[in-house]
Amino acid sequence: MAVTRTFSIIKPDATRRNLTGAVTKMLEEAGLRVVASKRIQMTRQQAEGFYEVHKERPFYGELVDFMVSGPVVVQVLEGEDAVKRNRDVMGATNPADADEGTIRKAYAESIEANSVHGSDSDENADKEIRFFFDEDELVG
Ligand code: IDP
Numbered sequence: 001m002a003v004t005r006t007f008s009i010i011k012p013d014a015t016r017r018n019l020t021g022a023v024t025k026m027l028e029e030a031g032l033r034v035v036a037s038k039r040i041q042m043t044r045q046q047a048e049g050f051y052e053v054h055k056e057r058p059f060y061g062e063l064v065d066f067m068v069s070g071p072v073v074v075q076v077l078e079g080e081d082a083v084k085r086n087r088d089v090m091g092a093t094n095p096a097d098a099d100e101g102t103i104r105k106a107y108a109e110s111i112e113a114n115s116v117h118g119s120d121s122d123e124n125a126d127k128e129i130r131f132f133f134d135e136d137e138l139v140g
């Protein structure tokens with residue numbers, strides 16, 4: 001299987017509870033390597049742009065408010081079949097539906113404050129990585 005990259009965000013509910021390390025540990029134990037990482041305060045403009053695909057969904061406004069409510073950690077993860085590997089360890093969007101052993105089962109507070117973002121395709125991973133990182137920030 002090919003080594004690929006995906007994009008991850010440790011969301012404000014997790015950084016607020018000092019879970020940056022705990023979440024990263026689960027990603028690493030799932031076979032993903034953090035090849036780029038930075039803690040940022042997202043601007044409203046960034047959050048709106050990043051979640052543009054969800055603009056028509058009823059929770060869009062609240063989601064943007066949540067994503068700017070505190071710092072986040074944006075990361076590029078590398079591993080075999082990275083997009084799927086990350087989605088598997090993240091668990092279902094709603095923590096009530098998430099499997100044991102997943103990040104959202106362990107840490108998510110609600111369907112909105114669900115601790116992590118992960119790209120859903122190689123194409124979106126590429127777009128999302130470029131949204132937050134310059135090529136020279138992907139240090140391996
Ligand atoms: P995903 O993060 O599992 O890929 P998406 O459907 O892409 O889920 O939704 C993006 C984000 O929007 C979710 O991670 C969550 O933070 C938020 N969200 C999704 N569905 C709801 C909802 O029904 N109410 C509130 N927030 C939601």
Ligand code: MG
Nearest residue numbers: 117118119120
């Ligand atoms: Mg999604």
